[in-house]
Amino acid sequence: MDRQTRIELLVDHFKRPRHRGALADADVRMPGGNPGCGDVVAMYVRAAADEDRIDEVSFEGQGCTISQAAASILAERVNRKHLSFADVLEMSYEQMIALLGEDIVGSRPRCATLALGTLKAAVKRIDMDRRLRAAGRSEEEIRTMREALATQAAGGLVFGAGAEEKARRDEGTPPAGGR
Numbered sequence: 049m050d051r052q053t054r055i056e057l058l059v060d061h062f063k064r065p066r067h068r069g070a071l072a073d074a075d076v077r078m079p080g081g082n083p084g085c086g087d088v089v090a091m092y093v094r095a096a097a098d099e100d101r102i103d104e105v106s107f108e109g110q111g112c113t114i115s116q117a118a119a120s121i122l123a124e125r126v127n128r129k130h131l132s133f134a135d136v137l138e139m140s141y142e143q144m145i146a147l148l149g150e151d152i153v154g155s156r157p158r159c160a161t162l163a164l165g166t167l168k169a170a171v172k173r174i175d176m177d178r179r180l181r182a183a184g185r186s187e188e189e190i191r192t193m194r195e196a197l198a199t200q201a202a203g204g205l206v207f208g209a210g211a212e213e214k215a216r217r218d219e220g221t222p223p224a225g226g227r
Contacts (some may be wrong), residue, residue: 054149058117065116067123071106076173079211080166082158087111088212089119089163093170100133100175102126107163114153119163121148126167133171139164169207 049057070077071092079090089109096103105126107119122144126136141161145153153160173194180190194208 049149051149051151054152057121058113058148058152061117061120061124062113065107065120067106067127068108068120069106070108071104074106076170076177078166078170078173078207080162080169080207081211081213082111082115082162084158085112087115087159087162089115089166090212091119091123091163091166091170093167093174095133095174096130102131102133102136102171105167111162112156112159114148114156114159115162118144118148118153118160122163122167133175136167136171139168141165166207173208 071094074092074094077090077092079088081088087109088111089107092106092108093102094104095101105123107123109116109119125131125147129135141157141164144161144164145157148160177190180193185193197208
């Protein structure tokens, strides 16, 4: 795909996003944010009941053309291929940037990879919750553990509880190598 076609694809996905909106029966809603520029994406993921595979994904968010188009493009790809958890976790940020067009989004890698990082965090949460439930942990215990992990996270892109607020609060302070 040539440069102009990639730009047109990004603009089209920004103006007419695919799979945008809350997924009512999602297993998880994972917020993610880019504190450097205020981009916010929440990925909704429903996993297949008996396997480590994504059944459906959608997103909500606000931010720049790149972050929102990337979320739409990623959601479209995941829904078309019904990727396994391993496929999502193995997808590199470099692959996401290449998919969008390195010559177009390469100077804004955090914007281009926010949706992928958020989707990876959602898949990890689903997998962790399944394992904890199988080990006999209660929903309250799982929630407490999740909160403890969220408070330990720091720097770069943020995912989970408080991600949207942190991204909006820190907007306007570009990170090194970011936007």
